[in-house]
Amino acid sequence: MADVTASDVPAPLAPPRLAAALAFTARRAEGIVIPLGALVAGMAAFSVFLLLLGKSPAQFFELMWRGGFGSWFSIQNALLRATPLLLAALCVALPARLGLTVIGGEGAIVLGGVAAAAFGHALSGLPYPVVILAMGLAAMAAGGLWIGAVGALRHYRAVNETISSLLMAYIAIALMNQLVEGPLRDPASLNKPSTHPLDAAYRIGPMPGMDVHWGLAVGIVACVACWVLIDKTRWGFAARVAGGNVRAAQIQGLAVGPLIVGFCALAGALAGLAGMFEVAAVQGSANASLAAGYGYAGILVAFLARQSPLGCIPVAFLLGGIAAAGGLIQRRMGLPDATILVLQGMLFIVVLMSDTLYGRFKIFNPDRWARA
Amino acid sequence: MSDAVAVEAVGMTMRFGAFTALDDVSIKVPAGSFHALLGENGAGKSTLVKCMMGFYTPTSGQMLVDSKEAVIRNPKDAAGFGLGMVYQHFTLVPSLTGAENLVISREDAPRVIDWRKERKALAAFMETMPFKIPLDQPVSALAAGEKQKLEIVKQLYLGRRFIVLDEPTSVLTPNEAEEMLGLVRGMTRAGALTVLMISHKFHEVTSFCDDVTVLRKGRRTGGGRIADLDRKQMAAMMIGDQPIVALDSRSETPADATPVLTVKQLKAKDRTGLKSIAIDGLEVRAGEIVGIAGISGNGQKEFLETIAGQRAREGGAVVVKDTVYDASRAQSRALNVRFIPEEPLRNACAPRMTVAENIAFRTFDLNADGKPVAWISARAIRAYATRLIEQFKVKTASLSSPIQSLSGGNVQRAVLARELTGQVDLLVVSNPCFGLDFAAVAEIRARIMKARNGGAAVLLMSEDLDELLELSDRIFVMSDGALVYETPIAQADVHVIGEHMAGH
Structure with a gap:
C-alpha cells in the first residue's frame, strides 16, 4: 500500500485506518473492561459482607495485597497456587469454545495424578526424561479419556455434559480412593493411604531463580498453545463454528462429533497434566490431597477469563494471589478459612451476571456508532 | 349479538429511544368494515397495532372507539372496549378441547365450572356463528384452518367486536384461507364485527377487504378504498421508489438433463x-x-x-x-452441494462470529489453490469476504461486526454470497x-x-x-x-x- 501523507487525508474525517483501529480497540476493550468492572463490583459486594461481620475491608484488601502480590515471596506463592489453576481452567475454556460447560476437571486432575504416580513408581530406575515423559503421557491419557468420555456422551448419547462431568468427577475421586487404598497402596503410608512415593530423583524441581516448579511454565505454554489452536488453526475455527451454532456447522459438513470429543479429550489431558505436576512437583505421591478443589477453582478462572486461554493467565495469577493471602488474612483478621471461598463465590456470581452486559454499551460496539 | 364497533387511531407516534417506529400515523376503521393494514417487515404494522391494543403506550396519539375518546393503557382496557387480537401463532392450549379453551379464557370463568351448563350455553352461542368447529375435540387434533377459526370464535365469545388479525393465513392452505376470510367478511358485512387485518398478500387484500392503509418506515404512505386501487399502486405505496431486481427469464431445461x-x-x-x-x-x-x-x-x-x-x-x-x-x-x-436452510441466522450462521468469518465457513480450511491447510489466514478470510460482500451487496458496518448485528435481508445475502460462489x-x-x-x-x-x-x-x-x-x-x-x-x-x-x- 502506498504511503499516505498527512496532507492527503481530509482533516475533519478520521482516516479509515484510524477508524478501523478505533473499532478494533473498542471491540477488544469490551472483553477486558467488563470483567474488570465485574471484579471490582464483586469485591465491593464482598466489602459489604465484611462490614456486616464488623471487619475492615481496607485491612482485608491490604492483607490480600501483602499476602498475594506485595513481595517477591508472596508473588511466588501466588504463582505456585496459580499453576494448577492454569491447566484446570483450560479444561473448562476449551470445551466452552464448542458451547459445552464442563465442570468436572477435578476428576481428570485426580486420575492424572494417580496415573502419573503409578507410572513413576513402576518405571523407577529408567532415565529421568523417560520417566517424566511417561508420567506426563499417562496423566494426559487418563484425564483425556475421562473428559473425552464426557464429550462422547454429550454428542452421541445427548447426555448433559455439565451434569455428567460433575458426576464423573465423583466417580474419579472414588476410583482414586479405591486405588490408593487397594492395589496401589504403599504399605508404609498408615494414616493417609497413598501410592508409593516417587523416588526423589524423579521429582520435578523449581525453575531457575525461583521456588515455583516447572508446572508454571508448562501451564503458560499450554494457555498460549490453546489460544493458537483456537484462533489460528482450522480445527479451532471449526470448533468456534460448532460452538457458535452447531446446526450451521453440521450443514457445512464439519465433523462435529470428532471435534467435540477431541477438544474435550485435550481439555481433560491438560487437567490430567495438572494432576501429574501435583504428584511429581508437590505431593510426591498420589493420595486424597489431589482432590483439593483445583478443578472447581479452574471453573472460576475460566469464566472470569471469558473462556479465553490467554485471559486465563492473569486471572489464574490473581486468584492464586487471593488464595495465597488466605492464611495471612485468617491469622490477622480472625476470619475463618472459608472467607476466601465467599469472596470467590461472590466474584463468580457477579461475573456470571456481567455476561448480560455485553453489547449493551455503545462505546464498545462500533456498529452502533454511525447511527447516532 | 351486539354490534360492531368503529375504531380510530389518531396521530400515533411511538419512539424507542432515538428510533421512531411510528410517526404520526392515523387510521380509521368504520364499524362493520374489513380493513387491511399493508406494509413490509419493519414498516410499523405491529407497532401500530400494539399501540392500539394497549401493549405499548404510544409516545403520543389518541384512540377513538365509536367516535368517543378511549384511554387504553393495557390489553385489559382494550378488552373492555371490545377490542381483541388474534396472533399469527396459535394461543390455544393444545391438550384441551375447544370448549375448554373457550371457557377458561373467560375473565369471569367460575372457580368450579358447571360443564353441562357451559356446554349448553356454548351450543347456543355457536348457533349464532357462521363457523362450524368441533368443540369437543382436543385442539391438537384440529387442522390449522380450524384452529384459526377457533381463535376468531374465541375473540367473539369473549365479546370482542373489533378484531385485529395478524397475518391470519400464514399457516393455512389457500382453500382454508379463502374459506376463513370469506366467513370473516360475511360477519363484517352483517355488521357483527369490525376487522383490521395485517397482511402482505395482495390477492387476499384485494379479494376480501374494503379499505386499506399502507405503512412504510413508520409512516402512512397511502390508503383508501380497495375498489379504487390496483396492486401496482399499493405496491408502490409499500416499497417506495427502491429498485426491484427483475427475475431472469427462465432458460429451457435441456430435455436430456x-x-x-x-x-x-x-x-x-x-x-x-x-x-x-x-x-x-x-x-x-x-x-x-x-x-x-x-x-x-x-x-x-x-x-x-x-x-x-x-x-x-x-x-x-x-x-x-x-x-x-x-x-x-x-x-x-x-x-x-450447497444448502441454504430457512432462518439463516439460526440455521446457517454462528451469530456472534464476525461477518467475515461467517462468509468464510465454506472455505476457511482451504488455501488459494483449494488445498487443505492447517493454519487459517485472517487476511485471506477478510479479503475473500470483502470481495463477496461487494458482489452480493451485503450492507454491514464492518467485516468484524458480529453477523447478528445485520438485518435479516443482509444476513441472507451473506449466506447466499457464501453458498452461491463457485x-x-x-x-x-x-x-x-x-x-x-x-x-x-x-x-x-x-x-x-x-x-x-x-x-x-x-x-x-x-x-x-x-x-x-x-x-x-x-x-x-x-x-x-x-x-x-x-x-x-x-x-x-x-x-x-x-x-x-x-x-x-
Whole structure:
C-alpha cells in the first residue's frame, strides 16, 4: 500500500485506518473492561459482607495485597497456587469454545495424578526424561479419556455434559480412593493411604531463580498453545463454528462429533497434566490431597477469563494471589478459612451476571456508532 | 349479538429511544368494515397495532372507539372496549378441547365450572356463528384452518367486536384461507364485527377487504378504498421508489438433463420422534427448480435436515450424481452441494462470529489453490469476504461486526454470497425469503433463478405458494411426511395444490 501523507487525508474525517483501529480497540476493550468492572463490583459486594461481620475491608484488601502480590515471596506463592489453576481452567475454556460447560476437571486432575504416580513408581530406575515423559503421557491419557468420555456422551448419547462431568468427577475421586487404598497402596503410608512415593530423583524441581516448579511454565505454554489452536488453526475455527451454532456447522459438513470429543479429550489431558505436576512437583505421591478443589477453582478462572486461554493467565495469577493471602488474612483478621471461598463465590456470581452486559454499551460496539 | 364497533387511531407516534417506529400515523376503521393494514417487515404494522391494543403506550396519539375518546393503557382496557387480537401463532392450549379453551379464557370463568351448563350455553352461542368447529375435540387434533377459526370464535365469545388479525393465513392452505376470510367478511358485512387485518398478500387484500392503509418506515404512505386501487399502486405505496431486481427469464431445461439429486425410499423420524417421513422417487435434474409445497410442520424441515446430515437416516438413499451422498464436508465439496436452510441466522450462521468469518465457513480450511491447510489466514478470510460482500451487496458496518448485528435481508445475502460462489451443482433451499422485505426477496429469487439458469439443480422448499409458482419448474406437495402430488408448473392449479396440502 502506498504511503499516505498527512496532507492527503481530509482533516475533519478520521482516516479509515484510524477508524478501523478505533473499532478494533473498542471491540477488544469490551472483553477486558467488563470483567474488570465485574471484579471490582464483586469485591465491593464482598466489602459489604465484611462490614456486616464488623471487619475492615481496607485491612482485608491490604492483607490480600501483602499476602498475594506485595513481595517477591508472596508473588511466588501466588504463582505456585496459580499453576494448577492454569491447566484446570483450560479444561473448562476449551470445551466452552464448542458451547459445552464442563465442570468436572477435578476428576481428570485426580486420575492424572494417580496415573502419573503409578507410572513413576513402576518405571523407577529408567532415565529421568523417560520417566517424566511417561508420567506426563499417562496423566494426559487418563484425564483425556475421562473428559473425552464426557464429550462422547454429550454428542452421541445427548447426555448433559455439565451434569455428567460433575458426576464423573465423583466417580474419579472414588476410583482414586479405591486405588490408593487397594492395589496401589504403599504399605508404609498408615494414616493417609497413598501410592508409593516417587523416588526423589524423579521429582520435578523449581525453575531457575525461583521456588515455583516447572508446572508454571508448562501451564503458560499450554494457555498460549490453546489460544493458537483456537484462533489460528482450522480445527479451532471449526470448533468456534460448532460452538457458535452447531446446526450451521453440521450443514457445512464439519465433523462435529470428532471435534467435540477431541477438544474435550485435550481439555481433560491438560487437567490430567495438572494432576501429574501435583504428584511429581508437590505431593510426591498420589493420595486424597489431589482432590483439593483445583478443578472447581479452574471453573472460576475460566469464566472470569471469558473462556479465553490467554485471559486465563492473569486471572489464574490473581486468584492464586487471593488464595495465597488466605492464611495471612485468617491469622490477622480472625476470619475463618472459608472467607476466601465467599469472596470467590461472590466474584463468580457477579461475573456470571456481567455476561448480560455485553453489547449493551455503545462505546464498545462500533456498529452502533454511525447511527447516532 | 351486539354490534360492531368503529375504531380510530389518531396521530400515533411511538419512539424507542432515538428510533421512531411510528410517526404520526392515523387510521380509521368504520364499524362493520374489513380493513387491511399493508406494509413490509419493519414498516410499523405491529407497532401500530400494539399501540392500539394497549401493549405499548404510544409516545403520543389518541384512540377513538365509536367516535368517543378511549384511554387504553393495557390489553385489559382494550378488552373492555371490545377490542381483541388474534396472533399469527396459535394461543390455544393444545391438550384441551375447544370448549375448554373457550371457557377458561373467560375473565369471569367460575372457580368450579358447571360443564353441562357451559356446554349448553356454548351450543347456543355457536348457533349464532357462521363457523362450524368441533368443540369437543382436543385442539391438537384440529387442522390449522380450524384452529384459526377457533381463535376468531374465541375473540367473539369473549365479546370482542373489533378484531385485529395478524397475518391470519400464514399457516393455512389457500382453500382454508379463502374459506376463513370469506366467513370473516360475511360477519363484517352483517355488521357483527369490525376487522383490521395485517397482511402482505395482495390477492387476499384485494379479494376480501374494503379499505386499506399502507405503512412504510413508520409512516402512512397511502390508503383508501380497495375498489379504487390496483396492486401496482399499493405496491408502490409499500416499497417506495427502491429498485426491484427483475427475475431472469427462465432458460429451457435441456430435455436430456441428467438427474443431479435422486432420493430413494428415504426414511427418518420427525421432530417428535413419533412419526416418520418417507420420501421416494424424487429427482431433481440439472437446470431445473423443483418446488416442494406444504404447510409448515409436514416434514419439510426434517427432509432438509436428513439430506444435510443433521438428522439420522433410517433407510433409503440420497444420491447426488451417481454417488451415495453422506453429507460430509469432503463430499459436499467434491459434488458442489450447497444448502441454504430457512432462518439463516439460526440455521446457517454462528451469530456472534464476525461477518467475515461467517462468509468464510465454506472455505476457511482451504488455501488459494483449494488445498487443505492447517493454519487459517485472517487476511485471506477478510479479503475473500470483502470481495463477496461487494458482489452480493451485503450492507454491514464492518467485516468484524458480529453477523447478528445485520438485518435479516443482509444476513441472507451473506449466506447466499457464501453458498452461491463457485460452481454449484445442487442447491437445496428452504423458505429463503421468509420475513424479508420486497427488495431483498426479489434479489434473492433472482439469485436462485440465476443459479438454475447456470445449470444447478435446485430443490426449493417453501411455505409460500406464490414463491413456488414463480420459481419452480415442477411442484411437489408434501403432506404428513410424504410427497403426495406432483405437477409441472404449466398445469399447476392453486386449488388442487391446496387440497393436497390439506391432505385430501
